Amino acid sequence: MHELGVAMEIYRISRDAVAGHGAGRLESVRVAVGELRAVDPELIKFAWQATVAGGPDAGSELIVDWHPAVQRCETCGADKARDTAGWLPLCPDCASPLRVDGGLELDVLQVSYLREEEERAVSGGVG
Amino acid sequence: MAEIVDVRRSILEANEAAATQVRGQLARALVVNLISSPGSGKTSLLEATMPAIKDSLSLAVIEGDIATDRDAQRLRALGVPAVQILTGGACHLDARQVLKVLAEGHFQAPDVLFIENVGNLICPTSYDLGEDFKVALLSVTEGDDKPFKYPAIFATAQVTVITKVDLLPYVTFDLDAVKAQMRSLNPTGSILLTSARTGQGLDQWIGMLRSSLDAKRRAPA
Numbered sequence: 365m366h367e368l369g370v371a372m373e374i375y376r377i378s379r380d381a382v383a384g385h386g387a388g389r390l391e392s393v394r395v396a397v398g399e400l401r402a403v404d405p406e407l408i409k410f411a412w413q414a415t416v417a418g419g420p421d422a423g424s425e426l427i428v429d430w431h432p433a434v435q436r437c438e439t440c441g442a443d444k445a446r447d448t449a450g451w452l453p454l455c456p457d458c459a460s461p462l463r464v465d466g467g468l469e470l471d472v473l474q475v476s477y478l479r480e481e482e483e484r485a486v487s488g489g490v491g
Numbered sequence: 492m493a494e495i496v497d498v499r500r501s502i503l504e505a506n507e508a509a510a511t512q513v514r515g516q517l518a519r520a521l522v523v524n525l526i527s528s529p530g531s532g533k534t535s536l537l538e539a540t541m542p543a544i545k546d547s548l549s550l551a552v553i554e555g556d557i558a559t560d561r562d563a564q565r566l567r568a569l570g571v572p573a574v575q576i577l578t579g580g581a582c583h584l585d586a587r588q589v590l591k592v593l594a595e596g597h598f599q600a601p602d603v604l605f606i607e608n609v610g611n612l613i614c615p616t617s618y619d620l621g622e623d624f625k626v627a628l629l630s631v632t633e634g635d636d637k638p639f640k641y642p643a644i645f646a647t648a649q650v651t652v653i654t655k656v657d658l659l660p661y662v663t664f665d666l667d668a669v670k671a672q673m674r675s676l677n678p679t680g681s682i683l684l685t686s687a688r689t690g691q692g693l694d695q696w697i698g699m700l701r702s703s704l705d706a707k708r709r710a711p712a
Binding site for chain 1: 493494495496497498499500501502503504505506581582583585613614617639642643646675676678
């Protein structure tokens with residue numbers, strides 16, 4: 365749905381995290397995405413590439429840790445897999461509303477970056 | 492070698508922080524976030540609501556659209572301060588946009604602030620704008636299968652307004668089927684039937700707004 369807006373927020377948080385440690389170029393960013401957040405893992409990676417394209421962090425990778433929905437039916441007393449045919453938050457067996465125990469993750473977990481001075485050393489730059 | 496920084500921050504944190512600020516600034520106001528598909532009658536419901544309450548309550552409207560300020564113009568014509576946010580293509584409003592409108596001083600803190608979201612049943616559901624509750628609108632011309640087809644918004648909205656009910660004799664719309672879907676998705680939510688054209692159901696809608704505002708102001712801070 366709105367993956368580009370989500371990607372831009374991930375970028376803002378990532379740059380902010382690096383800025384707290386000095387200058388550097390993003391290498392990869394690891395995020396947690398839950399199945400119930402309506403964020404498609406492939407589309408968010410595509411949106412990430414669009415967000416960083418042409419800037420200092422172009423080519424950096426977005427790594428998505430995918431968290432499947434964990435939903436419990438309190439009537440049946442069992443965990444229920446998401447009904448992928450219906451995608452309703454209702455028990456596929458007894459139609460009671462499901463309690464959500466997982467699948468709502470949407471977090472930046474970890475940022476990996478290359479320090480500016482190391483980058484210069486690697487590329488044999490003139491500092 | 493790459494440096495690793497542990498972050499563990501919510502991607503929606505900036506929106507969540509802004510929503511908290513909106514709540515702080517409008518602690519005495521009722522803030523209602525109206526969400527529906529395009530054309531289901533959000534602006535028409537507001538137009539029909541304004542004349543009945545604008546003398547007894549101070550009102551303000553924030554309109555979210557991709558393009559044009561037509562909706563804000565319609566409400567300004569009724570003497571209500573209405574501020575248009577143009578998203579330029581974005582599919583939902585964000586709490587930071589609401590906060591910016593409040594900071595610009597277009598209106599004094601009102602009794603009731605209506606936020607009419609961008610016409611879309613999907614994306615606005617994920618963004619808290621600092622509202623007291625979301626209202627979902629479903630017009631009878633859209634079809635009676637929509638609660639199950641767009642479950643997130645209909646499960647989240649505290650109030651669902653079925654609009655254009657004056658057209659019920661002319662369309663195939665099984666109201667009982669909608670009520671059954673809503674009972675499953677949202678057992679504690681309420682359903683109102685309205686027609687902005689005939690005025691049907693507006694008393695219940697306005698009564699709900701007044702009692703929600705009273706309840707908020709009576710509640711201990």
